[in-house]
Amino acid sequence: MVGGLLRPLLVACGPLLLAAAVAAAARPHTNNGFYYHDDGNGNANGEIYFNGVRLHVESPQASVSATTGGTVTLPCHFHYEPELSAPRRTRVKWSWLPANAAAEPARPGQTAAAYAVETQVMVAMGNRHRSYGGFRGRVRLRRSAPGDMSLVIDELRPNDTGRYRCEVIDGLEDESVTVELELRGVVFPYYSEKGRYRFNFVGAQRACRDQDATLATFEQLFTAWDEGLDWCNAGWLADGTVQYPITAPRAGCGGSDLAPGLRSYGRRHHHLHRFDAFCFSASVKGTVYFLQSPSKLNFTEAVQACAGNSSRVAKVGQLYAAWRLAGLDRCDAGWLADGSVRYPIAKARANCGPPEPGVRSFGFPPRHRKFGVYCYR
Ligand SMILES: *[C@@H]1O[C@H](CO)[C@@H](O)[C@H](O)[C@H]1NC(C)=O
Ligand SMILES: *[C@@H]1O[C@H](CO)[C@@H](O)[C@H](O)[C@H]1NC(C)=O
Ligand SMILES: *[C@@H]1O[C@H](CO)[C@@H](O)[C@H](O)[C@H]1NC(C)=O
Numbered sequence: 001m002v003g004g005l006l007r008p009l010l011v012a013c014g015p016l017l018l019a020a021a022v023a024a025a026a027r028p029h030t031n032n033g034f035y036y037h038d039d040g041n042g043n044a045n046g047e048i049y050f051n052g053v054r055l056h057v058e059s060p061q062a063s064v065s066a067t068t069g070g071t072v073t074l075p076c077h078f079h080y081e082p083e084l085s086a087p088r089r090t091r092v093k094w095s096w097l098p099a100n101a102a103a104e105p106a107r108p109g110q111t112a113a114a115y116a117v118e119t120q121v122m123v124a125m126g127n128r129h130r131s132y133g134g135f136r137g138r139v140r141l142r143r144s145a146p147g148d149m150s151l152v153i154d155e156l157r158p159n160d161t162g163r164y165r166c167e168v169i170d171g172l173e174d175e176s177v178t179v180e181l182e183l184r185g186v187v188f189p190y191y192s193e194k195g196r197y198r199f200n201f202v203g204a205q206r207a208c209r210d211q212d213a214t215l216a217t218f219e220q221l222f223t224a225w226d227e228g229l230d231w232c233n234a235g236w237l238a239d240g241t242v243q244y245p246i247t248a249p250r251a252g253c254g255g256s257d258l259a260p261g262l263r264s265y266g267r268r269h270h271h272l273h274r275f276d277a278f279c280f281s282a283s284v285k286g287t288v289y290f291l292q293s294p295s296k297l298n299f300t301e302a303v304q305a306c307a308g309n310s311s312r313v314a315k316v317g318q319l320y321a322a323w324r325l326a327g328l329d330r331c332d333a334g335w336l337a338d339g340s341v342r343y344p345i346a347k348a349r350a351n352c353g354p355p356e357p358g359v360r361s362f363g364f365p366p367r368h369r370k371f372g373v374y375c376y377r
Helices: 002-010 015-026 201-210 218-226 299-308 316-326
Strands: 036-038 048-050 054-058 063-066 072-074 077-081 091-098 119-125 128-131 139-141 151-153 162-170 173-183 186-190 241-246 261-267 276-281 288-290 341-345 358-361 372-376
Touching: 054 162, 054 173, 063 072, 072 173, 119 139, 128 139, 173 218, 186 218, 186 316, 201 276, 218 241, 218 261, 218 276, 276 316, 288 316, 299 372, 316 341, 316 358
Parallel strands: 063 173
Antiparallel strands: 036 048, 054 077, 072 151, 091 119, 091 162, 119 128, 139 151, 162 173, 186 276, 241 261, 288 372, 341 358
16 A cells, blocks of 8 residues: 555655655555565664565454444454565554544534544554453454454443454554444433433433443444334434434424435534433343233332342333343333333234334333333343
């Protein structure tokens, strides 16, 4: 790559390098793909040789999806063409651009890429490696074969999503490839017990967290829309924008002339403006179940009943995840931890709500009313 050839010229000097630079400048196209060999591998004299070997870095998958709490492998391999007769000293750097990176306040005309910053995940050289921040102790290189620099991440967290860059650095040349990490999960709209449009950005973050979820990213909401989510109330997303997904255009939801899609209010003031939230739940640890009880329960009794069965009242995110990821299907309304009453239908049928699968909601009924209960253990 031409950029890779020219960049080192700024930091190094010497007659050999200068000669190479002239060659590179004179033949930019034919030089594409060559690299300079820092023969510091032993004699450390800083001489640069031009040897026509090319470094290739590849990933067979541009994106990988995984489950929270699980382990994921982000593939990345390198090799040389032609093959090398002796091993070379190679460094590998994995860095990460979080899916939520755009959450910083934007200035007009600024794109996400302009202020999003990649953070370091791991640097490895030979058998030594070092991991950083929240990845410390959770990441390693797979090394299943020579050149295998695939990154293995354990105990995946909801906020590990984003774009990962695998960069192989050899002497003065480097090549990189990116792999997108997505989490399997489900997006659900969420509003406050106090009513519609009560959350500022921070409140929306907290509300999702309280339901064992995170604010959905744009990509997650887009996927949910693509899979049929239609919701005519605007909610916060992780990047600080406010949007809502419409599959059946109609008046009052952006108008019937507008094509189906995500309707965006753009970036809103994080403290002053109030909306609902779109949460993303990927939780799969544990089980959600409808508690068999001889009689129906008010909210206080529901809390006690789950505790009496050594569990807790399920959170909304847990119910959605159990419905979507484990196929929980039950045509009985039950209390959830936030005081809402819902039930999950995986196979739509008569007398169990609309003709599509979904989590049905009764909103937040008065707490003395009697229903079943969904527990989580
Ligand atoms: C990511 O989530 C973990 C808990 O799951 C939390 O400790 C950490 O601070 C979060 N990181 C960011 C950047 O939000
Ligand atoms: C309590 O949990 C057990 C499983 O540990 C289950 O067999 C039992 O039916 C539950 N009790 C009630 C009342 O549902
Ligand atoms: C639920 O019923 C119990 C009696 O079984 C009562 O003490 C409690 O106050 C009721 N809770 C609510 C929220 O109505």
